[in-house]
Amino acid sequence: MATYLQAITSALREEMRNDDRVFVMGEDVGAFGGAFKVTDGLLAEFGEDRVRDTPIAEAGIIGTAVGAAIAGLRPVCEMQFSDFVACGFDQLVNVAGKMHYRLGLAVPMVVRLPTGGGFSGGPFHSQNPEAWFMHAPGLKVVAPSTPEDAKGLLIGAIRDPNPVIFLEHKNLYRRVKGDVPEGRYVTEPRARIAHAGTDLTIVTYGAMVHEAVAVAEASEASIEVLDLRSLVPLDVDSILASVRKTSKVLVVDEANATCAAGAQVAALIAEHAFEDLDGPVRRLATPDVPIPFSPPLEQAVLPSRTTIGDAVDELLAY
Amino acid sequence: VKPVTTDGVAVERAPATDLLSDEDRAELLRFMMLMRAVEERGLRLYKQGKIPGSFYDGRGQEAVSVGATFVLASGDSVSSPLIRDLGSHLVRGTDIADIFRHYMGRANPISRGREGNVHFGDRRLGVVGMVSMLPDMMLVANGLALAYKLRGERRCSLSFFGEGATSPGAWHEAMNWASVDRLPVIFILENNQTAYSTPPSKQFVVDPVNRAAGYGIPATTVDGNDVEAVFGAVWRARERAINGEGPTLIEAYTMRMHGHGAHDDARYMAPELLTEWEEKDPIRRYSATCAERGLDVEAIRQTVLDEVEAAVEQALASPMADPAEVLDGVFCDHEPEPLGQGAQPWSGHARTHA
Numbered sequence: 001m002a003t004y005l006q007a008i009t010s011a012l013r014e015e016m017r018n019d020d021r022v023f024v025m026g027e028d029v030g031a032f033g034g035a036f037k038v039t040d041g042l043l044a045e046f047g048e049d050r051v052r053d054t055p056i057a058e059a060g061i062i063g064t065a066v067g068a069a070i071a072g073l074r075p076v077c078e079m080q081f082s083d084f085v086a087c088g089f090d091q092l093v094n095v096a097g098k099m100h101y102r103l104g105l106a107v108p109m110v111v112r113l114p115t116g117g118g119f120s121g122g123p124f125h126s127q128n129p130e131a132w133f134m135h136a137p138g139l140k141v142v143a144p145s146t147p148e149d150a151k152g153l154l155i156g157a158i159r160d161p162n163p164v165i166f167l168e169h170k171n172l173y174r175r176v177k178g179d180v181p182e183g184r185y186v187t188e189p190r191a192r193i194a195h196a197g198t199d200l201t202i203v204t205y206g207a208m209v210h211e212a213v214a215v216a217e218a219s220e221a222s223i224e225v226l227d228l229r230s231l232v233p234l235d236v237d238s239i240l241a242s243v244r245k246t247s248k249v250l251v252v253d254e255a256n257a258t259c260a261a262g263a264q265v266a267a268l269i270a271e272h273a274f275e276d277l278d279g280p281v282r283r284l285a286t287p288d289v290p291i292p293f294s295p296p297l298e299q300a301v302l303p304s305r306t307t308i309g310d311a312v313d314e315l316l317a318y
Numbered sequence: 319v320k321p322v323t324t325d326g327v328a329v330e331r332a333p334a335t336d337l338l339s340d341e342d343r344a345e346l347l348r349f350m351m352l353m354r355a356v357e358e359r360g361l362r363l364y365k366q367g368k369i370p371g372s373f374y375d376g377r378g379q380e381a382v383s384v385g386a387t388f389v390l391a392s393g394d395s396v397s398s399p400l401i402r403d404l405g406s407h408l409v410r411g412t413d414i415a416d417i418f419r420h421y422m423g424r425a426n427p428i429s430r431g432r433e434g435n436v437h438f439g440d441r442r443l444g445v446v447g448m449v450s451m452l453p454d455m456m457l458v459a460n461g462l463a464l465a466y467k468l469r470g471e472r473r474c475s476l477s478f479f480g481e482g483a484t485s486p487g488a489w490h491e492a493m494n495w496a497s498v499d500r501l502p503v504i505f506i507l508e509n510n511q512t513a514y515s516t517p518p519s520k521q522f523v524v525d526p527v528n529r530a531a532g533y534g535i536p537a538t539t540v541d542g543n544d545v546e547a548v549f550g551a552v553w554r555a556r557e558r559a560i561n562g563e564g565p566t567l568i569e570a571y572t573m574r575m576h577g578h579g580a581h582d583d584a585r586y587m588a589p590e591l592l593t594e595w596e597e598k599d600p601i602r603r604y605s606a607t608c609a610e611r612g613l614d615v616e617a618i619r620q621t622v623l624d625e626v627e628a629a630v631e632q633a634l635a636s637p638m639a640d641p642a643e644v645l646d647g648v649f650c651d652h653e654p655e656p657l658g659q660g661a662q663p664w665s666g667h668a669r670t671h672a
Contacts, residue, residue, distance in 0.1 A: 063458050063460070063491075067463070068462070070458070070656060070657050073468070075461075095449055095455075102437070106650035
């Protein structure tokens with residue numbers, strides 16, 4: 001058994017042992033082991049060249065990674081919090097994301113983003129910025145919900161010849177444990193059925209998978225939970241297959257609602273599975289507000305078991 | 319050229335004579351003439367409606383990109399030549415017909431019609447194409463340099479940017495980090511005294527050459543219209559870089575002789591300033607130097623014009639980029655090929671390795 005966090009560390013360690021080209025860099029990732037201790041122990045094993053503390057410069061971290069990647073290395077960058085990636089946005093969307101299309105130059109790099117709310121991080125330490133990157137061509141976006149997937153998706157991201165945004169949910173780091181295979185393996189970036197059912201599908205990803213599964217387990221109805229795992233590419237076939245099976249869909253995002261990943265999922269279902277629906281596609285997401293600090297305020301905006309359960313019941317009754 | 323500033327930074331006129339053979343000089347002149355000929359011909363194609371978008375040239379600034387890039391060994395990289403730096407692509411060996419195909423949006427191996435004007439780079443030659451957000455590519459140059467350093471390679475990367483590009487935050491991040499990690503990178507500040515229409519007085523109070531000291535980076539100003547001065551300063555910077563002494567900033571002081579692009583008549587620029595700088599034209603000056611040394615300047619010019627005309631003919635006979643391929647290649651689906659290696663026309667590399 002390993003925590004989600006330990007699984008991420010294991011992926012980094014395994015790939016650094018496996019491939020000399022892989023190195024990590026970010027703010028406080030060396031002796032301190034990272035703000036969440038994801039890189040703890042790597043400095044001792046791999047040394048300062050491959051476990052690099054950087055200046056506080058997110059554009060610098062990402063731009064430097066682009067250069068190292070096109071020179072033949074495999075950088076894995078850590079943004080201390082996903083919110084801070086906004087400072088390096090230009091390097092991701094204009095430099096990294098367009099490089100292969102414009103110039104035929106591949107940029108094999110990973111940017112790890114500790115995302116999400118639920119612990120009073122406030123407006124600058126709680127965001128879910130994945131939709132920004134889904135809208136920018138040339139960037140892959142993955143979002144594991146389990147320790148096993150965290151390890152396999154990160155190893156896959158490191159080996160991918162493209163820039164990959166790796167969303168790791170802070171609220172899962174130590175809370176979620178599971179069996180993690182030994183050694184190196186790649187998890188394909190396709191959706192997985194986290195809980196099988198026939199009456200209604202909940203499509204979600206990241207931390208919300210666990211909330212959705214809890215609702216499914218407690219429900220008398222047969223609820224299917226589809227864990228997307230990857231947002232770019234998006235596994236449209238698996239989404240449509242589940243909708244065709246259950247005919248009712250709730251799409252859950254922890255991110256702000258407008259143009260969220262779930263909005264794209266809902267649009268694809270409306271376009272390709274309209275005839276298979278037996279009710280409106282229902283969405284649940286964080287309203288379009290910054291994530292507030294005070295616990296009752298934060299709990300009031302983030303989707304939860306209660307709000308997911310209520311939405312499921314309403315949709316089942318439709 | 320540039321007045322000594324109040325902070326005491328003097329203009330350097332670096333003599334490079336002992337590093338260059340007369341064959342090198344002929345090459346330097348040829349590359350500058352080639353840059354001008356390609357751009358003059360390109361401007362005509364633009365006015366004929368054969369080049370879409372706008373057209374950007376580096377008239378009067380040829381000595382900067384040619385002189386700086388001429389220093390590089392094949393394993394070094396450029397990230398990136400900007401819109402005044404066509405000479406950098408030429409020195410690295412970019413195919414001239416491909417440049418015209420690229421300008422015209424025709425099928426070509428360097429940008430496949432996805433890019434225009436000087437937004438390109440032949441990855442096979444160690445050149446990374448620029449982006450328009452300046453000076454973003456300084457950070458990428460740092461990353462290339464970091465890779466060389468981590469692998470223990472005696473290589474460096476070269477990055478160009480204008481004086482206006484010293485204003486955004488990326489400049490600070492790149493300067494600071496390059497110094498912290500002592501990266502083998504050379505920063506060329508191409509001060510052409512005009513950022514689109516904005517003069518340096520509205521960009522900064524402290525000259526970037528003086529600011530470099532605040533980062534612990536040695537900096538110098540050279541006459542950007544003297545190709546040997548540029549070469550000499552960059553040669554020293556490269557020696558520092560590959561010997562582990564870290565980054566160098568070189569300001570090449572020059573003047574933009576045309577508008578920002580072909581759409582811009584640059585009426586905001588003082589005509590007498592342009593007249594004054596026309597006298598300092600780098601190609602005219604270096605032609606005189608070469609003629610004094612007995613080189614056949616006219617023969618070089620004719621070779622260049624013939625080469626450009628042949629390239630234009632080939633490019634005009636090429637098909638437009640194919641819309642059937644427009645969705646290809648957003649993602650790479652194969653093992654990546656790292657940046658390749660460019661030409662190294664300077665004879666000094668052969669002498670070093672002999």
